[in-house]
Amino acid sequence: MDRALNSVLGQMLSPARGQTMPMDLYREGENFVLNVDLPGVDPASIDVDVEDRTLTIRAERRFEESEDIQWLARERQTGAFARQLTLGAGAAMDNINASYADGVLSLTIPMAEEAKPRKIEVSHSGQQGAIEQGS
Incomplete structure (x- = not known):
């Protein structure tokens, strides 16, 4: 069921945790724009690649661990x-x-x-036929 929904929605969940990256996708003029929320992610961990027609985005968010930390909410x-x-x-x-x-x-x-829209010019012969009146 998940696989069918993912193929329809065009998204793949991270298999490790089921986390998604919220995104917006829209067309602006002759460009598609994709904005993906990745707050707190180290830019060096972001990997974007294209293979065939599949665009893959990977990123990682880490927390600094310390023995002095006592988590109250995480x-x-x-x-x-x-x-x-x-x-x-x-x-x-x-x-x-x-x-x-x-x-x-x-x-x-x-x-x-x-894929860009283009105008197709319609040509015509330019000859106008005269209608003759029969006698």
């Missing part, structure tokens, strides 16, 4: 996170740009040239 998830999305043929996979600021990973995925 709700923030730690460990490795992963998310996979299958991108359609309309995405230019070789021109993806990524940046990380304020806990948000942003990817800009341009549309492939062949």
